[in-house]
Amino acid sequence: MSLVSSSFPSSSRTLSSYGWDSAWEAEFTRYADQGLVPGRVVRVDRGQCDVMTADGVVRADTAFVTPHDPLRVICTGDWAAVDTDGTPRYVRAYLPRRTAFVRSTSSTRSEGQILAANVDHAIIAVPLSAELDLGRIERFLALAWESGAQPLVVLTKADLVPDQTGLSYLVQDVETTAPGVQVLPVSSATGEGVDVLTAVVSGGTSVLLGTSGAGKSTLANALLGEDVMAVQAVRDVDGKGRHTTTTRNLLALPGGGVLIDTPGLRGVGLWDAGTGVGQVFAEIEELAQDCRFHDCAHLAEPGCAVLAAIEDGSLPERRLDSYRKLLRENQRIVAKTDARLRSEILKDWKRKNAAGRAALKAKRGGRDR
Incomplete structure (x- = not known):
C-alpha cells in the first residue's frame, strides 16, 4: 500500500x-x-x-x-x-496502552498480532457490493469489544443498493447481529452518511478495519477530504479487492481526530476475546441467566431459556450456532497458553463422553455393545 x-x-x-x-x-x-x-x-x-x-x-x-x-x-x-x-x-x-486491537495470526503457532493501539472507535467496513457475511461481522465485533474501543459498523457502497427499502432491510440485519452498535450506511460516491461518520471520528482515534475490497481507502479519502490513500478497483468476478493498503498509517483528520487505516484482513482470528464474544451475543448471555441449570450448554437440557427462544422464533438459530463456534475457537486459543484451562477442557470432554455413553446404555436397556 x-x-x-x-x-x-x-x-x-x-x-x-x-x-x-x-x-x-x-x-x-x-x-x-x-x-x-x-x-x-x-x-x-x-x-x-x-x-x-x-x-x-x-x-x-x-x-x-x-x-x-x-x-x-x-x-x-x-x-x-x-x-x-x-x-x-x-x-x-x-507509554502503557489504553486500548489495543489484537487478532490471532494465521500461523500454526497462533500468535497474537497487535494491529493498532490507543483506539477509541473501531470502524468495521462492510461492503454492500457483496452478500453480507454476518459471521465475519460478529468476529470483527468480538475483537473490537475486546480491544476496549467502541465498535461502529459502516456499510460502504450504499449507492449500489437500488432502493431505500432494500437498504433498510440490510441495516436491520446487521443491527440484529450487532446489538448496542451503531450501523451506518455510507456512500463515498454520493456522500451519504459521510457527515455523520465525520462527527463520530472527530472525537478521538479511530481504526478502519475490514476485508480487501471493503472500500476502506475510499472511505478514508472521504474523511480526509482529499485523495491521500491509493485506491484500486474491485474484481468483478468475485467482488474482492487487492491489497491497496499494506501498512498501518495514522492520519490526522481535518475535522479533528485521527484515523488508522489498515490493510485488508483475510483472516479474523480471535485472540483471548471471551469478553468480546459475550458482548456481541449479549442477548444469548442474558437469556442464559434464566436457564434451569447454571452450566447449561444450550444443547438439549430441560428448562433451557436459549433453546426456548429459538423455538418461539425470538432468537435466530444462526446466532446460537455462531456463538458456539466463536466460544470454541476462543477457548482453543486461550488453552494453548493456559495449562489449567487445558486440563478443565479435557475433564469436561471426558465428562460429556461418559454422560453420552451412559445415555446410550440406558437407551439399550442397560446392555453394552
Whole structure:
C-alpha cells in the first residue's frame, strides 16, 4: 500500500491534534526527565517507524522496543518516547496502552498480532457490493469489544443498493447481529452518511478495519477530504479487492481526530476475546441467566431459556450456532497458553463422553455393545 503522497500533516499541528492530553503528559514525566521527546507512531516499517512530534515527523529506530513477545512490539497508535539526539534517532520506550486491537495470526503457532493501539472507535467496513457475511461481522465485533474501543459498523457502497427499502432491510440485519452498535450506511460516491461518520471520528482515534475490497481507502479519502490513500478497483468476478493498503498509517483528520487505516484482513482470528464474544451475543448471555441449570450448554437440557427462544422464533438459530463456534475457537486459543484451562477442557470432554455413553446404555436397556 502506498500513500498517494508520502507527505505527513504539517508540523504546525500540535500533539493534541493527535490525541495528546494531560493524562498522557503525566505518564510521560519520567521520560521527559531523561530528555526524551513524546510523539505518536504514525507508521511502522521493519526496524524503523515514523513518529509525529511537536516539531514534525521524525524517523526513529525501534531496536529498543522489539521484544520477543509480538504483543509488546511498538505499533501504529502508540505514544513513544524518542531520543532525538544524534543519528540514528531511537524510540526508547512507549507509554502503557489504553486500548489495543489484537487478532490471532494465521500461523500454526497462533500468535497474537497487535494491529493498532490507543483506539477509541473501531470502524468495521462492510461492503454492500457483496452478500453480507454476518459471521465475519460478529468476529470483527468480538475483537473490537475486546480491544476496549467502541465498535461502529459502516456499510460502504450504499449507492449500489437500488432502493431505500432494500437498504433498510440490510441495516436491520446487521443491527440484529450487532446489538448496542451503531450501523451506518455510507456512500463515498454520493456522500451519504459521510457527515455523520465525520462527527463520530472527530472525537478521538479511530481504526478502519475490514476485508480487501471493503472500500476502506475510499472511505478514508472521504474523511480526509482529499485523495491521500491509493485506491484500486474491485474484481468483478468475485467482488474482492487487492491489497491497496499494506501498512498501518495514522492520519490526522481535518475535522479533528485521527484515523488508522489498515490493510485488508483475510483472516479474523480471535485472540483471548471471551469478553468480546459475550458482548456481541449479549442477548444469548442474558437469556442464559434464566436457564434451569447454571452450566447449561444450550444443547438439549430441560428448562433451557436459549433453546426456548429459538423455538418461539425470538432468537435466530444462526446466532446460537455462531456463538458456539466463536466460544470454541476462543477457548482453543486461550488453552494453548493456559495449562489449567487445558486440563478443565479435557475433564469436561471426558465428562460429556461418559454422560453420552451412559445415555446410550440406558437407551439399550442397560446392555453394552
